[in-house]
Amino acid sequence: MEDLTLTLILLLLAAGFMAGFVDSIAGGGGLIAVPALLLAGFTPVEALGTNKVQGLFGSGSATIAYARKGHVDLRSQLAPAVLSAAGAAIGALLATVVPGDVFRAVLPFLLIAIALYFAFKPNMNDLDRARRLSPFLFGLLVVPMIGLYDGVFGPGAGSFFMLAFVTLAGYGLLKATAHTKLLNFASNLGAFAVFAFVGAVSWKIGLMMGAAQFAGAQAGSRFAMKNGARIIKPLLVVTCVALAAKLLLD
Template sequence: MEDLTLTLTVLLFAAAFLAGFVDSIAGGGGLIALPAMLLVGFSPVEALGTNKLQGLFGSGSATVAYARKGHVDLKTQIGPAVLAAAGSAIGAMLATLIPGELFRAFLPFLLIVIALYFGIKPNMGDIDRARRLSPFLFGLMIVPMVGFYDGLFGPGAGSFYMLAFVALAGFGLLKATAHTKLLNFASNIGGFAVFAFVGVISWKIGLMMGAAQFAGAQVGSRLAMKNGAKIIKPLLVITCVALAAKLLLDQ
């Protein structure tokens, strides 16, 4: 899947830019990029593999932007990042053997629950709250579990990380967004390594989309840091509802 018309190439570029923009703020970029690749003729596994390649650029771009402004401490997050990458690698291995579509049945309902949580919960802002799970247990239990899902299927992983950081780790929305991007980047590395080894990545298109994702993530992360919860909360709710609706319509 290397030779595409100019129209389809522009479509993929635009989808990747939008995916990078949305994903850097609220997660869910995979539900923009993956359908676009399937639309132009990618096989499901090739779309997953190529999405991990281009996703590296978007999540990496956003992570650097947030880290430069001090919203995430990279040194303290090395352990969780490694676990996210390992979980994603295991999930990606299974993705080459079993259909990730098994998640489509219940994923929309989980996304709706996340949207309701962020939409209804009062006084949710950028101030940290009391955590319900220690950093050690959070990194050991939650991070690799979401990473596994990210490697096996992917779409919505950022929303799951966001929910976990806010509800369990007690993070404010901006801090949760920044740490979500770091773990997304790590899980993209794990999944990418497996898909690259298996040989299901379209490198030319993946790199082109990666450049678009990089640019979109820069714009989105700067907007999030400027506006904080004022933009993160509504976009997160809208994204979750939109992803849930898309998955239900696909079924």
């Protein structure tokens, strides 16, 4: 799908920017980008593959912004990032045999549960708390599982990373957001490699939307670092509910 009108291209660029802005704070950028690609006439597989291309720019942009301000140590997170990418690559391969309807049926209820958790749990702020799982076990067990899900299906992966970092790793919301973007970048990279290998990527549109998402993620991550939990918490709740509602309507 390359013969797009100027209007459609501009709409896709706007969708890329908004996806980058929202995703850099609360995840869920695919909620904006994938439907936009489908409406533009891309097949579901092309939409998923092209979304991974532009998603790399957004998650990479946000990761750089958070790392520059010291919210994530890239070196210490290298091993979990590799495991996230590996899980996503395996997931993308499984996507060819596992029906997406299985995830589509269960996911809305998981997202609503995540939204309720963040909405009503007291003392949800930027302060770290006691961890429930060692960094080794967290990286070995939790990270690849979420990465695998991101490769198979995708929507909500950022929300799952956020929930895991807050509940199991004991991170405050801003720190959890920063680390989520790094592992989300890695899972995007792993899944992208598989989609590119099978030829399910529209490079021209993916790169144009990627540039827009890079800019959106820069703006969003700076907004999040300035406002912290007071903006991350409500946007995370709204994003989870919106994604759940869309999946239920579909």
